[in-house]
Structure formats: structure tokens, C-alpha cells
Amino acid sequence: MALLVLRPVVDQRDCPNYGGSGNASAFGDDRLDGLFLLLLLGWLVAVLVEQALPVAWRDRRPAEVALRAVAAVLLASTGSCCLALGLLTVCH
Numbered sequence: 001m002a003l004l005v006l007r008p009v010v011d012q013r014d015c016p017n018y019g020g021s022g023n024a025s026a027f028g029d030d031r032l033d034g035l036f037l038l039l040l041l042g043w044l045v046a047v048l049v050e051q052a053l054p055v056a057w058r059d060r061r062p063a064e065v066a067l068r069a070v071a072a073v074l075l076a077s078t079g080s081c082c083l084a085l086g087l088l089t090v091c092h
Contacts, residue, residue: 002039006032008087015091024091033088040080047076 008026009015017024025033050056051069060068 002036006036008036009090010087012090017091026087026090036087037084040084044073044076044080047072 006027010026012018015024015026027033027036051072056068057065
């Protein structure tokens, strides 16, 4: 949803510095790079909090809870890193 609102540049030819040198933002405003990273960090924290809730442990053995938590955190961190790396380096 955040990507629909922020509308980042996804093609290098659409970057403001295409054909030149220097750094540019994939978003319309350079400050949105930091905001996007904070949103991804918030998503990771939400996944961590969700794994710590007792509802996530219902009818599960401790090993299942730990495996589920590790899988969820790895998936969320890998997804956010790949997404951030792709979007924040497209114009650099």
C-alpha cells in the first residue's frame, strides 16, 4: 500500500539523474527514502510483536513456536531487504 502512495521510480531510465552522475531518490522527495526504511522497519517490528503474542502459541509445542517465529522473521527481513535494496539503489 505504501508503494502505491509513494509511487517510486522502478525503471532506471525514469530517474531524474538518468544519463548523468550523482545520486537521486527513487521517490519524488529525497526525505521519503528514510521514511520508506522506517516503514520497513516498522513492518519487521510488527512481525516480531505478532510472534510474541500468546495467540500465536495456541495449541503449539515450543519447537513449533520457535520454528514459526524464525521463519516469519527471516521471511519478513529478507523481503524488506530485497525490496529496499531494489528501490533505494535504482537511481544511484
